[in-house]
Amino acid sequence: MEKEHKVLIANRGEIAVRIIQACHKLGLSFVAVYTAEDAHSGHVALAKELGDSKSLYRISSYHDANELLSIADAANATAIHPGYGFFAEDFRFARRVTERDRPLIFIGPSWRVIRELGDKINTKRLARSLDIPTVPGSDKPIYDEAEAEKVARSLFEFQVHQGVEKPLVLVKASAGGGGMGIEEVYDIDLFRSVYRRIRNYAMRQFKDDGVLIEQRIKNFNHLEVQVLCDRAGKNPVHFGTRNCSIQSTGLQKRVEIAPGFDPSSITYPFDAQKVMDDITEYSITLARKVNYDSVGTWEWIVTKDGHPFLMEVNTRIQVENGVSAAISRIKGKADVDLIAEQIRCGLGDPLGYTQSDITFDGIGIEYRIIAEDTEQNFTPWVGNIDNFSWNHTPWLNMHTHLPQITKENPYTIPTEFDPNLALGIIWGTDLENVKERGKEFLNALSITGYNGQSSTLKSNIPFLLKNTDRILRF
């Protein structure tokens, strides 16, 4: 890095803590922000500890771009790290940051890349142009009823041909998102009525009656490929795969394991190693094609019979970056920090190593520890935490934004944000070993609390324990 940089951290909680630590490690100064609800958060305490007088600002909302940018100007920041969530995948924010009168570096992909890969249809078409497998179905909005029916009919036939027992077709509004305007069809005779319903809904809601028709895949594993690239965008590298199939009912990830499959201890009905090699290869191909220039995650689904399909690309650092880092070694050295790498490359440094310098060792599990009632549809528990402790061991890496908690000084979970409390990352030599360590960690983990209704704290630890046994399986 040729010039002195100062990074504005436009985020909160765990990721803010991680970014502050990374900046500290890289010798960069930083600016952290917090809102009134987060005044007692760990990232505020850490910013006070590591920063100077211009390193911490209170803001009214993490969503207000104007406020963040005026703080960046006031604190003389030269770069902005969006973390995950909030502005991380907002290409307009990225464009504004880099194109304003006093431009800043957006630590993340360039806004054109974010826009290009933020559009699912566009991603799918890009993938298909490179012969990367995608979910069978249409790759453009269909406006014509006869054409839609033709696609649906051949999709049913296709699935029958593939040996799918109960073929299903998904009809979704191409302009929709977040689960709005999606319906399943199990019978071609019902297709037309569903199609019309979705089309009318899309016309009303999104003013565009385009419809996508895809195969509905059930019983799949959710794999991800962690990609990193410097600003040159020429030589992307990957940090292996992750398996994120254990999710809450709301399809929120709870346990992530790296690597994505473990063929050495589990037998799969397909060549698992080849699938993992394929998807990393495909991901790197696409990253090279779009000149990807930051960290990113390629999300894949792998069917029970071993067909991978590219789903989407997340153009940001993800929560589960630590688990990939845990199993990776750069030039034989452990202690990989992807956030630090992202900041370093984002500010213009070249990568400094190639894919052959990255090796993998052992298996990692990441648990997301959340105060929630897993029996009651994963409803978040709200209240005060008065004890949060765990056994410190060399194979455990705990990331949390919770401050020092004592009985006298409890921590109130803010209700405005997502309810993540901590990420526990466990490393083991092989699958059995890591499962054992995982259970050991979870059993020793103690978290208690109370709230106004004097109900005791509910956490997802039992859920995590129960699911540790079935990791990496279908």
Next chain:
Amino acid sequence: MELAKNLQQLTERLNYIRDIFGGKHQDDINLLSSRLEEFRHNIETQANINFDEGLTTLEDLFFFMEAKLENKLTPMDNVRIVRHPQRICLRDILENVYDNYTEIGGQDEHTNDPAVLIARAYITRKRGKKSYNQSVMVIGHEKGHGEEFRNGGSAKPWGNAKALHYMHVAEIEGIPIHSYIFTPGGDPVEDYPGAGQQIAKNIYKMAGLSVPVVALFSEGGSGGAEALSLADKRLMLSHGYYSVISPEGAAAIEGRLKRGERASAELIENCAANLKLTAKDNLSFGYIDQVLQEPTLGARPYHFDFFRTIRQEIIRATDEIVLNTKGFSLFRINQLRRLRDTETNLDDTYINWHLPKSLRSDLVENRQNKFLRMSKGSFINRQSMLGALSDAWTEQWREVYNRLVYDFFHRYRRTYTNFLEEATAEWETIKTRAKKPFKSAYNKVRRIDTTAQQELTSLSKWDRADERGGWNWVSTRAKEDKSVTCPNAKTHGCLDLWTPDLYNEFAGVCTTCGHHFSMEYQWLMYNCFDVNSLYEFNSEWEAGNPLDFPTLDQRIKDAQEKTGLKSGCITFEARIDNIKNVVAVLVAPFRGGSVGAAEGAKLISAIDRARRKRYPLIIYSHGTAGIRIQEGTHGVIQMPRVTIAIRRYIRAGGLYLVVYDTHSFGGPVASFLGCAHYQFAIRSSNLGFAGPTVIKNTTGIDVAPDHHNCYKALSRGHIHGVWDRRDIRMNVKQALLTMGGRNLYYR
């Protein structure tokens, strides 16, 4: 007793003179006053003397002075005469001009709008020994003699609606309409229905009314007057005025006064003179057909001779309309000669006012043509001789083409295609029925289509040309690094917007609350229509200064430099997905988008073009402040003129679409825009008859901030939908496909 009465009369005459001159000619008035006092003193102190001689002298003095002052009347004095409570009103006319009348639709204050009076009346005429009662519908404003409830003759929207209703009745019964204009202007407060909307409906109706209409102007104030005055024959009282705006209103605009401030008397006087609002001026412009000479210093209810004049002229006007429509035969030449002879007592002649059905369309056409011929020379046409010649040439060709294509080819094509369609449909049913057994057998043995499956996993062809990717035209404001606060931020919690996002990608729409910031007129021009499909015509027609209004020339020049346009209206042809349209844009930055003679002429030319070519017609009001007041009656006459052209277009089976944006007020909304059957507003726009400041200045009422909001207009039934700016192209296309008459070229 007689003496006291005479004295009282003289005192009243003196007070009247005082009132109408507003503090001027004090010497003359003082002279009259002192002589009157002296005379009164004499009567009171000296008994038993014959004062007849003194009285006659005094009366002579009064007559002399009145005649002297009559010559010194300024336009503003005329305005004061017209507004004086002693001015004759419609009830006086009904009492004295007609032989019998019944007020309908109300009685005094017991009516929905006391400012509009409707009466059925008749005029008795004799021919030989036989007498005839000729029925007419009398419609007019009633100012009364200062009664509060008459609202000064300002018609409420429902008053105009009442008038419209009885126009319809007159049409059914086939009797002429005599319309009397005694209004300072329409009541500007929007209500149910909206003020502008109702006036527009009235003008639209009158443009096609199939009975003779005679209008008599005493006080013709802008839109309120137009609502009743689109007549075959327009008479005017010599001391009346007919203007686009009251002199006070003009002064408020000219002096750039804020709410509640009052203009100086001198400025008002100047404005009255500059507006050229007198009967004489309007007669010379051709907007009035005849002036009725009033008694000295204006007609008052005791001028019984003058009512006789009105009666004679009203009869003459109606007779003339009927005779002109019927055409000239041998008998009628004689009748007409009698008619033109001012010595003849028209009560002793008789002409049947009933028009046979076959002649009614002629009547309407005559009226329309009369208005369309008006105000021809009041703008600047810089078109070259060659250009004009080629235009005329293409117009001729267009006529021939229309005859050939629409009147001949299309008629027979329709018959032919109808037959073909039926035959094909029949054939299809037979075919499917015959193929049915084979098809089900084929389906059973059919193998899987591998190419179809290939398509499911490989890249398909997609022509993204029709996809909306960015805007064709982007405002220069999108280049500034600035953030803008949404006006709804306090209530909706909108975050500030960055201008490069707001004015480019967001199309000026707040992403939180959907508030539409105003955009330049080019935005819609270039983003709604196909790229490179715009063809402008009549761009050489230039806004002029027909009244030689001081400083207007400079201001027009400034506006032309600022916008690069010649007038406040752009007319062009453009395509949407290959459907050709004629479009007219009222441009807000050009003198507030006001409509004057040039704009009116351009609009009429565009409307005619759309009618001849059978294209849909879209008028986009990017913003209009109303009629350009500095053009006076030349401006206000555009209201009926353009509406007539619109009526012709709609009647010819076209599609007339109006789109409002930003702020649209005044005459255009109350006429050719408001009469459209398909009117839409872009969200966050305001529209109505008069803006909040005008309402405050004229009525003293403070209206709510959302009084003119497009959603309010929608609930009033003025407009028929509110559109999102980002969807404008889709919505216009949808309108082209689903709305409009039978005669569009693409149908």
